[in-house]
Amino acid sequence: MMASRGYDMTPTMYSPDGRIYQVEYAIETVKRGTIAIGILSKEGVILAVEEKPRPLQTKNITQKIFQVDYHIGVAAAGYIPDARVQVDSARFFSQGNRMTYDESVEVATVAKHLADQAHQFTQYGGVRPNGVSMIIAGIDQKGESIYVTDPSGTYLQYSAVAIGAGAEDVNEFLEKFYNEDMSLDDAAALAIAAINLKAEQKDGANNVKMAKITAESKVFEKISQADVENYSKNASKFDTQ
Template sequence: MFVPQAGYDRAITVFSPDGRLFQVEYALETVKRGTISIGMITSDGVLLAAEEQIDKFQDENFSRKLFVLDDNIGAALSGYVPDGRVLIDYSREICQNHRLVYDECATVEYVARRISDIKQAFTQQAGVRPFGVSIIFGGVDLDKIPKIFVTDPSGSYVKYFLAAIGNKSDAALSFLAKYYTNKITLEEAKMLAAAAIKRTSISEKQIKIRFLE
C-alpha cells in the first residue's frame, strides 16, 4: 500500500525525497492487477499465452491480450488494456515503417526498445501519465534465434527466456521454473503455460496461446 507524500504522488516528473516516482509505481501496480500473460522460448520458437476474460455476450476481438505485430513478432500484454491497444498500434506502425525502409522485418529487440522509449518519455513529461501496461514481445529474428523482451511502465526493457506479467505472475513463474528447460518443445510448453495460468484461478476456456517460429 502506498503512502502519499506531499504532492509527489501527483506530479510524475518530480522525484520524492526518497527517490521515488509515485505515478510510475502506481502504473506498475496496475499491471499487477491485470490478467496474467506468459512468454516462453522453446526449442521450436516462442510461445505466448494469456488469460482473456470474455463475457459470453461480448465480441472476443475486444478483449484480446495476444497480438500479431509482423510475420515474425507477437505481443502479449497485462494491465490497463486501452493503454495496451495504443502501444500495440505504435508497435505495428514501427514494424511497417521498418519493413518499408529496409525491406525486412524489424527485430524483436528493436520494437521492444522503441516502445520502451515511448513509455519512458511518458514518465517525465508534464500533462501526461505513465502507460499502465507491461508487454511481452516475442518472436524469431532473421538469425533464427527466438527472443523475448518485456517492457514495463517505467520504460525499461529486459531480455528473458521465460517471463510472466500480471496478477500472480510471481507464483506462475515459480511453478514454471520447476519444469522449464531450454529444450522444451512446443507441445510441452503449451501444457506448461496452461497449467501455470490455471493456478491463478481461471478456466482453460479463457487461455489463448500463440506460437511464433
C-alpha cells in the same frame, strides 16, 4: 507505502526518497491485470493470456494478444487500451523499418522502441505513464526471443516469463518446470498450467487464449481453442502437488 504528500501529482517529480509515484501506480495497475505468459521452446515461441469473457461476449476474439509484424506478437497485462496504442506504434515502426531497410525488424529493436515510448511518459507534465506491461515475442535473424517492457520504460529479455496478477508465484512455477529443450507442445501445456496456477476457477483451457510463432514458419499464428484444449490435456504433467 509512505504518504505521497503531493509528489504523485506529476511523473516529472521525484519524492524525497527517490521515487516516482505515478510510475509505481502504473506498475500496480499491471499487477491487477490478468496473467500473460511468454515461453521459448526449441521449436518456437508461445504467448498465452487469461481472458474471462462476459456471457454474451464473442469468445473467439482475444483482447490481449496482438500481432505486430508477420514474425512478432505481443501479449499484454494491465490497462489494455494503453496496450492497443503501443501496439499500433510498434506496427508503424516495424513497417517503417521494412520500407527503409528492406528487411524485417528485430524483436529487440521493437522492444526498445516500446520501452523508449513508455519512458517518454515519465518525463513530461500533463501525461501519465502507460499502465501496461507487454511481452514482445518473435523470431528474427538472430533466432527466437522474448522481451518484457514495463511502465517505467525498462525492457528485459527472458526465456520464460509471466506478467500480471500473481506473476511472482507464476514465475517461480516457470523457473521450476521450464526447460530450454522442451517442445512447442510442452511449452503450450506449461503456459496453461501456469495460468491455472493462480486462476480463481480451475477451468482448464476455457479462459486461455494462445498464439505461437514456430521456428519453421517464423509467422505469428493464433492457436484455435480446439488446439488449446488439446494442449491442456498435458498440463497435468506440471502439477505441483
